[in-house]
Amino acid sequence: MPSPVFSAAHTAAPAGLSLPQHTPLVAAIRDGLVESVHYGSALALAADGSVAASAGDHLAPFYPRSALKPLQAVAMVRAGLELPADLLALAAASHSGAAAHRDGALRILELHGLAPTDLENSTDLPYGTAEQEDWLRTGGSATQITQNCSGKHAAMVATCVINGWPVQGYLDPSHPLQQLAARTVTDLTGEEPAAVSTDGCGTPLFALTLRGMARAFGRIAQAAADDDGSPEATVGLAMQQHPGMVAGDGRDVTGLMRLLPGAVAKDGFEGVQLVGLPDGSAVAVKISDGGDRARMPATVRLLEALGVDTEPLAGIATAPVMGGGHEVGRLLATDFLNHLSAPVNEAL
Numbered sequence: 101m102p103s104p105v106f107s108a109a110h111t112a113a114p115a116g117l118s119l120p121q122h123t124p125l126v127a128a129i130r131d132g133l134v135e136s137v138h139y140g141s142a143l144a145l146a147a148d149g150s151v152a153a154s155a156g157d158h159l160a161p162f163y164p165r166s167a168l169k170p171l172q173a174v175a176m177v178r179a180g181l182e183l184p185a186d187l188l189a190l191a192a193a194s195h196s197g198a199a200a201h202r203d204g205a206l207r208i209l210e211l212h213g214l215a216p217t218d219l220e221n222s223t224d225l226p227y228g229t230a231e232q233e234d235w236l237r238t239g240g241s242a243t244q245i246t247q248n249c250s251g252k253h254a255a256m257v258a259t260c261v262i263n264g265w266p267v268q269g270y271l272d273p274s275h276p277l278q279q280l281a282a283r284t285v286t287d288l289t290g291e292e293p294a295a296v297s298t299d300g301c302g303t304p305l306f307a308l309t310l311r312g313m314a315r316a317f318g319r320i321a322q323a324a325a326d327d328d329g330s331p332e333a334t335v336g337l338a339m340q341q342h343p344g345m346v347a348g349d350g351r352d353v354t355g356l357m358r359l360l361p362g363a364v365a366k367d368g369f370e371g372v373q374l375v376g377l378p379d380g381s382a383v384a385v386k387i388s389d390g391g392d393r394a395r396m397p398a399t400v401r402l403l404e405a406l407g408v409d410t411e412p413l414a415g416i417a418t419a420p421v422m423g424g425g426h427e428v429g430r431l432l433a434t435d436f437l438n439h440l441s442a443p444v445n446e447a448l
Contacts, residue, residue: 212262
């Protein structure tokens, strides 16, 4: 499905473009008043695949962005990629750009006789604030290795070498690697993509539903719990064993996996969050305005709906609203799973 071409001349959405029916998920409360509201859609999938709880439009196609990385990593392991667990976790990462992340991407390349010049991802500064400041302080600039997807791209070119596929042009949707990734995404989600685009790093990007993505993460987490030797288990265990490589210190995804043993979690740009649990259940969130701060409050509320003890997650389930250097409110999930007939103020 071709994407509409946008330019500065566009002042309205293209005719016929369908808008998802999102609902209020998270609100910023300042001294008892709802100051801001983040709309979105959310889904909690039970271990048997049934919908345990939902809000908004969980069947509306959306782009999972970097939440696709664990699925792409499964595809690469299916194609014969073998890496130490920390480097495989990096292959599924949106890393902060710390030294361990940069060195890890270089190690993947060196193990397969490759160099940074073989990468075709976009250039960027480190994603983490502290990591970026450190990098700039030493005179660093935007590179492909510091870009947050470099682990995935290093693993992709390594997979090409292993299989004798061309390295140049590995991001082309017709390339054998990307064809395998597309088949793997369909297999794990149980869905054919509703649309295909290009992610920020240049990788083919598939539009799927929250239900399909939750199904995939549930499969990966359950395979890891069973330790069944499958590619899904290999990827899931690597992420669980090295959560710091999946994101980085101070990142909520890394924190969640450290605080919730057995979980497989991955975020994505534009307000996407996925979490798979050991019994095969999973939760999926899409924040409509792309607001990153709203992902985790909604995610923790969904985990509660699945009966997960979320007390250890209290530190990442909310955030303070500041005024004059003091806390004057909180960022809170609404009671979105039961709010359909209640105003947002009554549902907090």
